[in-house]
Amino acid sequence: MTITINVNGSGHQVEASPETPLLYVLREDLRLNGPKYGCGLGQCGACTVQIDGKAAFSCVTPIAAIAGRSVVTVEGLAPKGEMNMLQQAFLTEQAAQCGYCIAGMIMRAQALLDEIPQPDEKTIRRHMQPNLCRCGTHMRILRAIRRAAAPNASHLA
Amino acid sequence: MSCADPSRRQILAGGGLLVTFTFAARALGQLAGGGEGGGGSKVKRPDLLGSLKSTPRLDAWIHIAPDGRVTVFSGKVELGQGIRTALLQVAAEELDLPPARITFFTADTDRTPDEGLTAGSHSMQDGGSALANAGANVRMLLIRAAAAQWRLPREKLATDGHGNVVGPGGLNAGYGSLAATLSLRVEARPDALRRDPASYRTLGRNLPRVDIPDKLTGGQSYVQDMRTPGMLHARVIRGPSYGTRLVRPKLAEAGRMPGVVAIVQDGNFAAVVAEREWQAIQAMRVAQASDYVRTIPGLPVEDGPHRLQKLEKREIQVLDTHDPAPGAIHRSQGSYSRPWYSHASIGPSCAVALFRDGTLTIWSHSQGVFDMHRATAELVRLPPEKVRVIHTPGSGCYGQNGADDVTAEAGLLAMALPGRPVRLQWMREQEFGWEPCGCAMVTKVDAAVGADRKISYWNYEVWSNSHNMRPVEAGGYAVAQELLPGFAKQTPKPISMPEGDGDRNANPLYVFRNMNVRYHFIPEMPMRVSALRSLGAHLNIFTLESTLDDLARGIGEDPLAFRLAHMEDVRAREVMIRAAHEFGWANRPRGDGRRGCGMAFGRYKNIGAYCAIAMEIEVERETGVITVHRVHAAVDAGQPATPDGIRNQVEGGIIQSLSWAMFESVTYDDSKRTSFDWGSYPISRFSDIPGEIAVHIMQRSGTPFLGAGETSQGPASAALANAIADATGVRLRDMPLTPDKLKAAIGLAG
Numbered sequence: 001m002t003i004t005i006n007v008n009g010s011g012h013q014v015e016a017s018p019e020t021p022l023l024y025v026l027r028e029d030l031r032l033n034g035p036k037y038g039c040g041l042g043q044c045g046a047c048t049v050q051i052d053g054k055a056a057f058s059c060v061t062p063i064a065a066i067a068g069r070s071v072v073t074v075e076g077l078a079p080k081g082e083m084n085m086l087q088q089a090f091l092t093e094q095a096a097q098c099g100y101c102i103a104g105m106i107m108r109a110q111a112l113l114d115e116i117p118q119p120d121e122k123t124i125r126r127h128m129q130p131n132l133c134r135c136g137t138h139m140r141i142l143r144a145i146r147r148a149a150a151p152n153a154s155h156l157a
Numbered sequence: 158m159s160c161a162d163p164s165r166r167q168i169l170a171g172g173g174l175l176v177t178f179t180f181a182a183r184a185l186g187q188l189a190g191g192g193e194g195g196g197g198s199k200v201k202r203p204d205l206l207g208s209l210k211s212t213p214r215l216d217a218w219i220h221i222a223p224d225g226r227v228t229v230f231s232g233k234v235e236l237g238q239g240i241r242t243a244l245l246q247v248a249a250e251e252l253d254l255p256p257a258r259i260t261f262f263t264a265d266t267d268r269t270p271d272e273g274l275t276a277g278s279h280s281m282q283d284g285g286s287a288l289a290n291a292g293a294n295v296r297m298l299l300i301r302a303a304a305a306q307w308r309l310p311r312e313k314l315a316t317d318g319h320g321n322v323v324g325p326g327g328l329n330a331g332y333g334s335l336a337a338t339l340s341l342r343v344e345a346r347p348d349a350l351r352r353d354p355a356s357y358r359t360l361g362r363n364l365p366r367v368d369i370p371d372k373l374t375g376g377q378s379y380v381q382d383m384r385t386p387g388m389l390h391a392r393v394i395r396g397p398s399y400g401t402r403l404v405r406p407k408l409a410e411a412g413r414m415p416g417v418v419a420i421v422q423d424g425n426f427a428a429v430v431a432e433r434e435w436q437a438i439q440a441m442r443v444a445q446a447s448d449y450v451r452t453i454p455g456l457p458v459e460d461g462p463h464r465l466q467k468l469e470k471r472e473i474q475v476l477d478t479h480d481p482a483p484g485a486i487h488r489s490q491g492s493y494s495r496p497w498y499s500h501a502s503i504g505p506s507c508a509v510a511l512f513r514d515g516t517l518t519i520w521s522h523s524q525g526v527f528d529m530h531r532a533t534a535e536l537v538r539l540p541p542e543k544v545r546v547i548h549t550p551g552s553g554c555y556g557q558n559g560a561d562d563v564t565a566e567a568g569l570l571a572m573a574l575p576g577r578p579v580r581l582q583w584m585r586e587q588e589f590g591w592e593p594c595g596c597a598m599v600t601k602v603d604a605a606v607g608a609d610r611k612i613s614y615w616n617y618e619v620w621s622n623s624h625n626m627r628p629v630e631a632g633g634y635a636v637a638q639e640l641l642p643g644f645a646k647q648t649p650k651p652i653s654m655p656e657g658d659g660d661r662n663a664n665p666l667y668v669f670r671n672m673n674v675r676y677h678f679i680p681e682m683p684m685r686v687s688a689l690r691s692l693g694a695h696l697n698i699f700t701l702e703s704t705l706d707d708l709a710r711g712i713g714e715d716p717l718a719f720r721l722a723h724m725e726d727v728r729a730r731e732v733m734i735r736a737a738h739e740f741g742w743a744n745r746p747r748g749d750g751r752r753g754c755g756m757a758f759g760r761y762k763n764i765g766a767y768c769a770i771a772m773e774i775e776v777e778r779e780t781g782v783i784t785v786h787r788v789h790a791a792v793d794a795g796q797p798a799t800p801d802g803i804r805n806q807v808e809g810g811i812i813q814s815l816s817w818a819m820f821e822s823v824t825y826d827d828s829k830r831t832s833f834d835w836g837s838y839p840i841s842r843f844s845d846i847p848g849e850i851a852v853h854i855m856q857r858s859g860t861p862f863l864g865a866g867e868t869s870q871g872p873a874s875a876a877l878a879n880a881i882a883d884a885t886g887v888r889l890r891d892m893p894l895t896p897d898k899l900k901a902a903i904g905l906a907g
Contacts, residue, residue, distance in 0.1 A: 016435075017415075024435040033382040034375035036552075038503050039585040040438075043835040046503050075375035087373045094365060094801055097809050098237025098553030099372030100381075100504040106373065125843040132835060134503050135237055135553045136812030138846040140805070 005066050007032075008076030018064035023047045025063050026073060034074035034103040035059075038132075045131030048104035049073050055111040055130075074103040077110065086110050089147040097135030105131050109145045118149050198271040198527070204347050207286030208232065212270035215298075216341040218291040219252070225320055225333030227252065228260045232272025233284040234548040235263060235368060236524065238806055238866050240280045242366045243798035247285045250360040251292025251352055253316035254332075256367075264548040266530040274525040274627065276556075276688065277656065278765050278864025281798065285862045293349040295341065302335045303328075318358050354796070354859035361858065363801040368550070380522050380549035381507045381582060388509070389418055390434040391570050391581040392441035394427040396449035398590035398830040399635060399685040400456075403447040411444035420444075421573045424641030428570055430579060438584070455827040457683045462494045462597035464683045465620040473651065473676040475660050480670035482613035485605035487711040493602070493700040495892040496822035497684050498595035499832060501840055504552025506559030506592070507582040510571035517544045517571060521564040522551025528629050529561060533568045536631035536644070544568075555813070557627050557687035559583050559592040565634040586833040591635055594823050595689025596622050598659060600700040604669075606708050612723060614671035619697060621659025622679050623649035626687035635685070651678045652692075655764055662694040662871060665701055666763050667723040684823070684830075690810075691870035694761060695817070698871025699878065699892070702757035706879040707888055716756055716879065717742055726760070728793050732769040732855060733758050735791035739853050740771035751776055753884025757875035759868065766803075766865035767793040767855075770811065772847075772876040776884050778903055781896030783819060783881065785847040788873070793855040794865035804852040807869045811850055814873035816841035818892050 004013050007030055014029045021040070026032045026049070035058045038046030042057035049058045050072040058071075078084040083091065086106055096102045105128070112119055112127045119127070124145050133141065198211040205213055212218070212232075220228040229248045235241040241263060249256040262269055272284055296316060303322040304311045314324045320332045354361075371378045394411070396403050402425045411429050412420045416436030421428045429444060431437035457464035509520040517539055523529045526546040534544040546564070554560050567581040583591070599620040607613035626649060631637050633647035652658040660676035709719035717737050724730050737743070737756065745754040756771040773786045788811055794803050820839050824831045832838035874892065882888050887902040 020435050090373050096369050096372050100552035128843045136809030
């Protein structure tokens with residue numbers, strides 16, 4: 001079936017069976033690299049995107065459930081070649097090792113900062129709980145989120 | 158779905174659904190083992206440093222075009238450890254160029270030096286030393302060329318950091334014009350002058366990692382992100398885990414699914430290839446709806462790791478020393494173990510392969526593309542020169558996960574579908590089920606302190622499989638035994654000391670009297686295993702450092718003082734003292750039933766980086782749940798390339814090691830592994846991460862590089878066990894140190 005989806009601010013018509021997970025449409029049809037296949041079970045968060053501003057697992061979200069809703073991937077956070085404040089904070093903190101989880105981490109963290117601009121440590125950790133990192137980059141990810149959340153974030157860099 | 162694709166028509170022609178292809182088995186002698194057990198290349202110039210020994214010619218490493226463009230080649234690969242940036246810094250420093258001026262190529266079997274595996278914390282020691290000395294050689298040749306041109310003594314000339322040789326009176330010549338007058342088709346000299354550490358412009362500074370920006374913005378960073386014209390998607394059709402086979406996979410049914418281009422089958426190997434990825438997954442699921450049978454002996458449900466002690470062993474005597482010593486005043490005995498671990502990569506393994514015009518090209522995230530090149534050529538029956546393997550980063554692997562297998566399998570599929578690129582990714586459950594696990598191990602120690610408060614004897618045994626089953630021949634791949642006719646399994650071999658595998662770090666760096674250390678090498682593998690970050694060093698350091706702690710506690714000695722009393726290596730002493738100082742060891746909170754502190758030390762392989770860790774934890778006695786409050790580590794990695802890169806590796810190593818120590822264990826029943834997702838194989842999540850981790854890097858400017866990527870694995874787990882002992886008085890010896898075990902132990906102790 002043909003489905004119209006809104007991704008990173010623009011509409012796209014895609015041909016896919018309705019149960020197709022959003023992840024595969026984003027990666028194959030829209031050629032986006034940010035959302036990653038990690039488990040296909042909503043357990044690791046590598047596929048995290050925002051759907052209507054909330055962090056969501058694109059690997060278990062059927063495309064049929066997306067019609068009329070707005071999807072944002074890491075590619076949609078800033079114009080091409082630029083970074084938003086959170087991405088910039090990840091860069092400053094060098095918050096990646098292999099980096100396979102990182103786009104998902106950023107999308108989940110951004111959803112938190114959009115809702116609570118200055119979350120405390122406990123809130124950040126609780127919010128990030130669904131996303132796994134195997135390299136052990138957690139301390140840096142937390143630092144990057146705190147940096148982006150600090151009121152004078154730009155002065156810390 | 159369109160049927161117009163010619164390859165589909167061909168393959169499905171005549172109503173025959175299954176494409177069957179066979180490869181005859183062909184014997185190939187095992188290649189000589191390198192330090193970490195890979196194929197390795199031959200040493201030609203033992204007088205040179207690092208990988209220059211096997212690839213001495215300068216033009217293999219460095220090109221300088223007449224317009225001054227500089228290209229550097231390395232056989233080491235980016236695994237997320239930041240090595241690309243660190244090696245770039247090394248080359249930039251010795252060539253005396255800004256890093257941004259260098260185009261940098263890493264492992265590609267057609268164009269870079271064969272540096273064997275990127276493993277075992279060897280990259281800085283081997284690859285870094287090679288690039289440093291190749292760079293120094295090239296800079297020396299450029300200065301000499303300018304000296305000849307200007308008829309000046311070389312001592313009067315210098316490089317300016319921007320790609321020019323400069324001399325008195327404003328003399329100036331660019332590298333490009335100088336390089337045009339000389340040939341780099343010469344072998345390196347061992348005595349080329351390295352740059353003075355006091356005037357380093359790049360080395361030792363925190364250069365931001367070159368690969369990170371793309372990873373933050375959705376750039377094409379991974380082999381998983383590759384999209385080439387006409388690319389097909391493949392999934393393998395398999396039983397639940399290694400050592401099983403599906404009884405009646407529904408291949409015909411899968412072949413009729415939308416988008417399916419081919420079902421490729423050979424013996425018990427089968428895969429579905431489809432136009433789109435989700436179609437391949439759906440068809441794979443249809444095909445896998447079958448019973449399975451076990452094809453090799455059952456898994457060790459009753460014994461766990463202790464099964465190793467019942468199997469036939471080969472004895473390796475690691476140490477046997479005899480000294481006079483006073484009688485024992487305190488003794489520590491115990492058996493320690495760790496279970497089988499998963500590498501647990503976040504992204505399941507993936508490779509893209511294309512067979513065209515008689516050449517097979519594979520994009521792979523293997524740590525050993527040079528071994529893949531030879532072993533895959535054997536598997537697909539092509540001469541090695543017709544197989545090219547190009548390293549392309551993937552999700553972190555931490556050893557041999559599914560990366561090598563998927564490389565070979567993508568190669569097989571591409572051979573069946575000439576002209577079409579095939580992208581194969583394993584599913585989450587296939588990665589957990591089929592990858593080689595990290596080895597389970599058992600150790601046994603009996604040690605005592607004499608009246609002089611020093612260790613008087615040290616009896617130590619370790620039981621382990623080979624940690625080195627990386628394929629160096631076709632038989633090393635899991636798929637090799639599925640094919641018909643198949644290939645015989647690669648023979649398990651231990652890695653000899655000083656690297657060691659099961660016995661890695663079983664030789665204490667401490668000075669003990671009367672040491673007897675034996676490695677019971679077990680060839681038979683109850684579970685498929687291979688390399689996992691730090692190999693046997695993890696349990697050996699865990700055992701050694703737990704025992705030291707136990708002995709110190711037993712005689713009422715401070716654990717730091719007790720260690721220092723047995724350590725003569727100055728740098729080892731200094732990292733211990735630094736970690737203790739930064740942590741505030743002298744004024745630490747003393748174990749009170751809930752809170753406690755522990756420390757541990759290790760020098761990786763006794764030849765790599767030094768690492769000391771101190772840790773403060775809290776135990777919830779009612780539940781046995783452990784919270785790690787703060788961790789301080791001190792690391793001596795010799796001359797650091799990027800100090801922040803070492804910090805990143807050590808922070809990550811601590812978190813990963815704590816995850817191994819507290820949570821992880823591959824589960825199984827008699828017929829299959831039962832860890833198949835993140836619910837059945839939990840690893841640390843944000844709630845489990847220490848409150849604070851601080852990594853302190855020792856200043857060792859100008860000293861040789863010491864690999865640091867694995868140095869914290871042993872000490873972090875050991876410091877945790879020692880902190881638990883300090884907090885609760887109980888010594889846990891069998892990892893994982895779960896809340897249930899701790900609660901039970903506290904109950905018994907109380």
